[in-house]
Amino acid sequence: MIDIKQDEKLSVLNHSCAHLMAQAVKHLYPQAKFWVGPVISEGFYYDIDLGDEVIKEEDLAKIEKEMKKLVKDGKRIVREEISKEEALEKFKDDPYKIELIKDLEDGTISCYRQGDFTDLCRGPHVETVKQLKNFKLLKHSGAYWKGDANNKMLQRIYGICFETPEALEEHLYLLEEAKKRDHKKLGRELDLFMMSEYAPGAPFFLPNGMILRNELERFWYDEHTKENYEFIKTPIMMSKELWEVSGHWFNYKENMYTSMVDDREFAIKPMNCPGSMLVYKNSLHSYKDLPLRMGELGQVHRHEASGALNGLFRVRTFTQDDAHIFMRPDQIESEVISLINFIDRVYKIFNLTYSIELSTRPEEKYIGDIEIWNKSEDALAKACEHAGKTYKINPGDGAFYGPKLDFHIKDSLGRVWQCGTIQLDMNLPERFDLTYIDEHGEKVRPVMLHRVIFGSIERFIGILIEHYAGKFPMWLAPVQVEVIPVHHELHYDYAKQINDQLKALGFRSKLDARNEKLGYRIREAQMKKVPVQLVLGDGEAEAGTVSIRRQGEKESLTVPFEEFIQSLRLEIEEKR
Numbered sequence: 154m155i156d157i158k159q160d161e162k163l164s165v166l167n168h169s170c171a172h173l174m175a176q177a178v179k180h181l182y183p184q185a186k187f188w189v190g191p192v193i194s195e196g197f198y199y200d201i202d203l204g205d206e207v208i209k210e211e212d213l214a215k216i217e218k219e220m221k222k223l224v225k226d227g228k229r230i231v232r233e234e235i236s237k238e239e240a241l242e243k244f245k246d247d248p249y250k251i252e253l254i255k256d257l258e259d260g261t262i263s264c265y266r267q268g269d270f271t272d273l274c275r276g277p278h279v280e281t282v283k284q285l286k287n288f289k290l291l292k293h294s295g296a297y298w299k300g301d302a303n304n305k306m307l308q309r310i311y312g313i314c315f316e317t318p319e320a321l322e323e324h325l326y327l328l329e330e331a332k333k334r335d336h337k338k339l340g341r342e343l344d345l346f347m348m349s350e351y352a353p354g355a356p357f358f359l360p361n362g363m364i365l366r367n368e369l370e371r372f373w374y375d376e377h378t379k380e381n382y383e384f385i386k387t388p389i390m391m392s393k394e395l396w397e398v399s400g401h402w403f404n405y406k407e408n409m410y411t412s413m414v415d416d417r418e419f420a421i422k423p424m425n426c427p428g429s430m431l432v433y434k435n436s437l438h439s440y441k442d443l444p445l446r447m448g449e450l451g452q453v454h455r456h457e458a459s460g461a462l463n464g465l466f467r468v469r470t471f472t473q474d475d476a477h478i479f480m481r482p483d484q485i486e487s488e489v490i491s492l493i494n495f496i497d498r499v500y501k502i503f504n505l506t507y508s509i510e511l512s513t514r515p516e517e518k519y520i521g522d523i524e525i526w527n528k529s530e531d532a533l534a535k536a537c538e539h540a541g542k543t544y545k546i547n548p549g550d551g552a553f554y555g556p557k558l559d560f561h562i563k564d565s566l567g568r569v570w571q572c573g574t575i576q577l578d579m580n581l582p583e584r585f586d587l588t589y590i591d592e593h594g595e596k597v598r599p600v601m602l603h604r605v606i607f608g609s610i611e612r613f614i615g616i617l618i619e620h621y622a623g624k625f626p627m628w629l630a631p632v633q634v635e636v637i638p639v640h641h642e643l644h645y646d647y648a649k650q651i652n653d654q655l656k657a658l659g660f661r662s663k664l665d666a667r668n669e670k671l672g673y674r675i676r677e678a679q680m681k682k683v684p685v686q687l688v689l690g691d692g693e694a695e696a697g698t699v700s701i702r703r704q705g706e707k708e709s710l711t712v713p714f715e716e717f718i719q720s721l722r723l724e725i726e727e728k729r
Contacts, residue, residue, distance in 0.1 A: 154327050154567045156194045156580030157313070158645060162310060164192050168286045169278040171197040172312035175268035177219035178310070182206060188249045188298060188307060189270065190489050196313030200296050202249065208308045213290040216310070222286065228268040232276060234261045249298075258674045267686040287321045288314040291328070298683040304716070319668075327566050330609035334566070337464040343623055343682060345614075346465065354469030361631035363659065365614060369631050370450060372502075372537045373474055373607070380495055382448040382476060387446070389426025389452060391623040393418040398426040398584055403465035408456045425451035426603060429477040438589040443599065444488050450610065451475055477490040479587070485529070485600055489575060491556070491639050492604060496560055497542075499606050502728050503617065505562045507573075509542055511549035512557050521579040530556045554580030564620040572613065576603040588634040623682045624704055628725045634662040635678040639690035641666045647694035651687060651714065661722065679704060685721075 157163045171190035174197075178185050182203050190199035208385030237245065237254060240262045242248035250273055255260065265274045269281055279285065283677055290312040298304035315321040340346045345362035348355075359368055374384070390412070396402040401409070401423065410421040422428065429447055438445065454470045461467050480488050493509075511533055514526045533556055537544045544558070551557055578601045581587075588596040607613035617625070627633055636652040638644035645666050655662035663683075665674050671688070678686045686702040688709065693700055698715050702709045712720075 154324065154331070156569060157196055158192055158194050163315070164439050165277055166279060166284070166316065167312075167314050168192045168274075170288050170312060171199050172265060172267065172270070172272055172278070173220055173223060173273060173282055173288075174190075174216065174290070174310060175199050175201070176223060176267060177216050179270060180219055180223075181216060181225060181344065182320060186247045186249055189253075190422075191271075196291065196311060197207070198311045200298070200307045200309050202307050208293045208310065210293070213293065213310070217288075218291050221286070224282050224286045225266070226268065227281055229281050230265055230267045230278045231272070232278070233264045233266055235264060237262055240264070243271070244273070246283075259445050284316075285314055287316065287318050288312055288425055289321060289325060291338045291449050294568070326473060331409045331566055331568070331619070332691060334619040336466075336615040339618050339623040340464065341681075343618075345618070345631075348464070353459060354457060354467075356465055356468060362614075364624065364631040365629055366610065367605075369610065369614065369617075373450065376499060377446075377448050377476070380446065380491070380715075382446040385429065385432050385447050385449050385452060387422075387425060387432065387449060390414075390419050391427065391455075393420060395427050395431075396420050399430070400584065401427070405645040410454050412454060421454045422451070423453050425453060425473055425475040426477065429475070429586075430581055430587065433477070433479055434585060435585055438479070438599070440481055440589055443589060444478055444484050446476060446478045448474075448476040465618075468611055470613065474605050474607045474610060475625055476482050476602075476604045479582075479589075479599040480599050480602070481589075481591075485532040485577070486536050486539070488602065489533060490633065492541045492575055492602070492666070493536060493540040493542055493558075496606050497540075500562060500573075503620070505564065505620070506563050507560050507562045507567075509537060509544040510547045510550075510559045510561060511537070511544045512559060514549040514551050514556060515549050515553060519551070521555070521642050524557065525579060529579075533558055533577070552576060552578075554578045562616075565622075566619075568619075570616055572608040572616070573606045574604065574608075575602075578603055613658045617628075625682070625684070626729055627684050628728045629720070630682075630684050632663050632683045633660050633685065633721070633725075634680070635666045635681075635683045635686045636662060637671070637678065637688050638666055639671055639688060641668050642727075644689055644691070644694060648687075648689045651689060654714075658718065675702065687717075 155163065171192070172382050174654050175187055175190060178201060188200035188201040188202070189195060204664050227573035237257065237259050240254045241251065244254065253273060262273065263275055264271050265278050290310060293308060293310045295306045296309040298307055313324065315324060343361060344359050345365065346359055347357045349357060393402060407425060409423050412419050428451070429449065432447060433445070450468060450472050452472045456515045457467060459471050462469070478488060485650060511530070519526070532543070537558070555706060556577040557574055560573055561569050562572050563569055582598050582601050587599055589599050591597045603653060634655055636655070638647050638648035652662050652664040665678065667674065675686060675688065682704060684704050688700045690704055693711070697714055699714050700709045700711045701717060
């Protein structure tokens with residue numbers, strides 16, 4: 154799905170449509186007063202004070218009807234520039250606009266007018282409301298004024314607008330599809346994970362979810378072994394002194410969980426990096442040993458606001474697929490190229506495309522020499538080019554300790570997720586006094602890369618649930634094969650024999666011999682997104698065959714059992 158904010162044309166269109174919606178609301182609710190109506194990635198919204206009135210779901214259709222009427226009137230949208238004094242007078246009855254105007258610098262203030270409605274705005278806007286006919290109001294909610302829970306609750310109405318009816322229709326289809334794929338809904342239906350009020354923001358993985366998770370982690374370890382990574386595990390709780398050295402205590406303490414142990418203050422780790430620094434420092438290193446690649450599936454805890462928690466996407470504890478790579482300066486480019494190719498290979502397994510963003514030195518609040526920054530940014534850029542990858546510059550958005558490459562994956566609905574990252578760090582090697590012995594026998598600083606591919610195991614699983622709509626490829630599916638006897642008694646023995654053989658060969662197979670109609674059991678297996686159902690009756694038992702029914706398909710195929718085993722093995726090996 155498209156990011157409205159990233160498309161200049163659509164951004165202007167949606168901002169103009171926000172004003173159109175505000176005008177319609179003002180017609181229907183004359184008492185309405187307006188705070189802000191920004192463009193967001195998903196379209197636009199407007200925060201509105203309706204006094205004692207509360208917007209209900211059925212009111213959205215009423216507002217849409219009024220918007221369509223205004224579109225037909227076809228009023229031009231006119232920019233007007235007035236003084237601050239004139240603005241204060243013009244909006245004197247709207248305390249929210251007065252608040253905005255007071256914060257503006259003295260001088261000319263721009264407004265936009267369409268018919269009988271005028272609002273403060275920098276613009277730009279489309280020329281006429283006739284261009285705003287392809288819209289849809291999506292939902293409504295409450296929102297505290299200025300996002301402060303101590304302030305008044307306003308009404309927030311969300312909408313979206315496109316240039317053509319076809320584009321709008323396609324987007325609405327994708328939104329409906331996204332609802333069906335909601336990982337929280339599918340997580341419950343497929344028995345993957347649960348949440349509990351006893352552990353807010355901390356997912357409980359159920360047996361099916363653990364199979365999925367274990368397969369994903371096994372894949373992670375196998376692929377990293379191929380890339381010559383070494384694996385470590387660092388403590389989940391470490392002393393305040395360590396976090397002071399790393400800088401987290403001063404910059405991140407409000408998001409950390411702390412505790413007193415033996416009169417010393419400790420913190421549960423919000424990041425894995427400091428532990429890796431200690432592991433590196435535990436041994437002497439020569440220039441011949443580098444690059445040293447250390448991987449860790451490390452569980453971290455961060456205190457997120459309760460209102461921000463969202464299934465597996467936003468949690469308070471998660472497992473980062475971290476790696477810290479220590480190298481010589483002359484190895485930066487080759488190592489980053491290797492990493493890009495590694496990330497590319499991993500994402501292709503999941504049929505995920507991606508784009509790369511290079512975030513450069515912040516204008517302020519950065520550490521290190523500018524010359525080193527320039528060389529580092531150049532090394533990351535050249536690595537992308539030599540790996541045959543295009544990238545977009547995100548100026549000034551690097552971390553304070555170094556530039557980075559961010560990998561934005563695109564799922565099957567076209568939604569973009571920031572997952573992988575490669576970050577050059579000029580801070581922690583200095584803070585922890587990390588060294589290696591160079592070819593001249595001198596102690597020098599290594600260059601360090603932070604790197605994740607999944608980002609977090611939990612969030613990546615959430616993304617995969619929605620990406621696949623719960624229909625996981627065979628190698629990831631919690632149940633790979635469901636064995637279903639046509640009659641729960643007459644065909645039980647053969648079905649059990651086939652199920653036992655599958656289990657003995659290491660496949661995740663399940664026998665459904667309940668006293669239920671065959672159609673019911675097949676439909677239930679389909680609902681549970683099991684990739685393959687084997688329906689076994691007299692013919693199959695006599696011939697030693699299996700009747701294969703694939704997820705989502707109506708037709709079945711009958712083959713010898715051994716042939717099925719071979720095809721199943723190949724499908725799993727090839728991760729199809």
